[in-house]
Amino acid sequence: MATALVMRYFVAVLVVNLFQIVWSTTLIAMRYHGGVILGADSRTSSGGYVANKVARKIQKVSDHIAIMRSGSAADTQALAEELLLRLEEMQSSDEAHEVRVRAVATLLSTMCYQGKDSLSASLICAGWDPVDGIQVYSIPRGGALMPSSSFALSGSGAAYIYGFCESTWKPGLTLDECRSIVLKALALASAQDNSSGGEPVTLNIGTPAS
Helix, strand or coil: CHHHHHHHHHHHHHHHHHCCCEECCCEEEEEECCEEEEEECCCEEECCEEEECCCCCEEEEECCEEEEEEEEHHHHHHHHHHHHHHHHHHHHHCCCCCCCHHHHHHHHHHHHHHCCCCCCEEEEEEEEECCCEEEEEEECCCCCCEEECCEEEECCCHHHHHHHHHHHCCCCCCHHHHHHHHHHHHHHHHHHCCCCCCCCEEEEEECCCC
């Protein structure tokens, strides 16, 4: 009887872990002269099972700001929904000023830190605002806020392409050069990382001057 109960317990744990939808993924945000390119793969995994081949991991939160999500799909979706609600409150109380990229990234960082013991989430926030210009922030699990003057990576595929991105990025990249590097990086990650794959998706956020 005891053996049967133990076996049922381990089967239940296995099923829960198997069907926990996780974005083991590759995310990249790279700056160029005049903007930032955000890129992501589109595969969502549940253990060794591909749960979704066309997942959307890039989400715009304003006309000039976007976030990218990796980790638990449920956790990151909940964070994104809560972020949008808080941004609506901020904008309704101060309609004269456009939301700044750093404010969005800081808010996300605070939310991740507050839930650091229960959330599985790693995010990137990038965009442009008229005060601070082009910005890229990485928010790894735990809630640290890490600005970057070049590029930010996240997800299980990041380890495979950091060296490539570091060697190919340079100040003053054009839009086409930057997009080409991002797409190449996503292809390299998908070739090496079993949890990354599907169709690559990119989003360009440029300054009004670009």
